[in-house]
Amino acid sequence: MRDALLGWYDAHRRALPWRATRDPYAVWVSEIMLQQTRVETVVPYYERFLARFPDPHALARASEDEVLGLWSGLGYYRRARLLHAGAREVVARYGGEVPEDPAARRALPGVGRYTAGAIGSIAFDRREPVVDGNVARVLSRVHGIDTPLGRADTERALWAHAQALVDAERPGDLNQALMELGARVCTPRGPRCAECPIARECVARRDGRTAELPVAKAKKPPREVACVAVVATRGDAVALVKREGELFGGLWELPSAEGRGRAAARGALRTAGIGGRLGAAPVGVLEHVLTHRRLCVEVWRASAASVAGAGGRLVERAALHEVGTSTLTRRCLAVAR
Numbered sequence: 001m002r003d004a005l006l007g008w009y010d011a012h013r014r015a016l017p018w019r020a021t022r023d024p025y026a027v028w029v030s031e032i033m034l035q036q037t038r039v040e041t042v043v044p045y046y047e048r049f050l051a052r053f054p055d056p057h058a059l060a061r062a063s064e065d066e067v068l069g070l071w072s073g074l075g076y077y078r079r080a081r082l083l084h085a086g087a088r089e090v091v092a093r094y095g096g097e098v099p100e101d102p103a104a105r106r107a108l109p110g111v112g113r114y115t116a117g118a119i120g121s122i123a124f125d126r127r128e129p130v131v132d133g134n135v136a137r138v139l140s141r142v143h144g145i146d147t148p149l150g151r152a153d154t155e156r157a158l159w160a161h162a163q164a165l166v167d168a169e170r171p172g173d174l175n176q177a178l179m180e181l182g183a184r185v186c187t188p189r190g191p192r193c194a195e196c197p198i199a200r201e202c203v204a205r206r207d208g209r210t211a212e213l214p215v216a217k218a219k220k221p222p223r224e225v226a227c228v229a230v231v232a233t234r235g236d237a238v239a240l241v242k243r244e245g246e247l248f249g250g251l252w253e254l255p256s257a258e259g260r261g262r263a264a265a266r267g268a269l270r271t272a273g274i275g276g277r278l279g280a281a282p283v284g285v286l287e288h289v290l291t292h293r294r295l296c297v298e299v300w301r302a303s304a305a306s307v308a309g310a311g312g313r314l315v316e317r318a319a320l321h322e323v324g325t326s327t328l329t330r331r332c333l334a335v336a337r
């Protein structure tokens with residue numbers, strides 16, 4: 001199976017920018033960006049990020065605003081903050097060199113078992129396995145694992161199979177071959193088994209169960225949340241506030257609050273310390289889906305007579321790209337143009 005996977009990978013691998021390097025820092029950046037995000041989306045972000053922050057020293061020196069500004073639009077901003085914190089730790093504790101020792105790598109902020117394995121195998125040529133969504137799908141099908149993803153016994157089985165496969169020459173290529181196969185051939189729907197290099201070994205194909213495997217995790221439906229966002233302007237500048245907390249922490253966004261209607265919009269302005277006059281009615285409503293929440297956002301316009309809140313500031317529209325803003329903020333600004 002290993003030879004078949006490596007042979008297929010050598011013939012079919014895509015030329016992606018992070019595959020042209022074995023620099024552990026570059027591999028780390030690419031793996032963090034690729035979490036939950038499509039390859040085509042990541043490529044330009046990766047190139048800009050590496051051009052601006054070519055090594056951990058450069059990233060460690062940057063401000064959070066600068067890092068989030070370059071990450072704007074890529075989503076899951078917690079990843080960027082953890083990568084930033086990780087670079088600072090690599091500089092402070094390891095002189096700017098990403099550690100080869102697996103335990104030290106795993107202890108870095110934001111580096112879980114998957115990311116540590118990807119860096120270890122690709123950059124350091126160590127026989128460390130990876131299991132991401134693509135690998136889990138391939139291995140579940142090949143081995144006929146029919147317990148739900150995410151459950152402890154399933155995860156143990158997947159990691160054990162991945163470990164057995166990677167335990168030989170070219171571990172980085174083997175891991176990437178599995179991921180690439182999952183992304184391009186063993187796809188969630190309609191896997192192209194006729195083109196698959198490991199079809200002969202595959203239990204799901206043999207038993208006609210490719211549509212059933214892997215067994216999905218039971219998902220909670222997203223929680224519906226009604227909220228308001230206020231586009232308060234003075235001239236060509238927009239009032240933004242810096243968000244605290246887990247989800248969008250460190251990003252600049254519009255004054256917002258849970259709830260509906262004028263009272264909620266006024267409350268959002270007050271909390272942000274922005275004085276001004278609110279429009280007569282919302283200028284639009286948009287729906288925005290996050291991992292666990294479905295936001296129904298009423299967008300209001302206001303004049304920003306004063307910005308006195310801690311953390312609030314006026315940003316010229318032309319300079320918006322210099323600060324980190326979420327996709328939701330940019331969508332609301334487009335509604336209120």
Ligand code: SF4
Nearest residue numbers: 186191193196199202
């Ligand atoms: S044979 Fe089909 S189901 Fe099995 S690993 Fe290959 S593509 Fe996936």
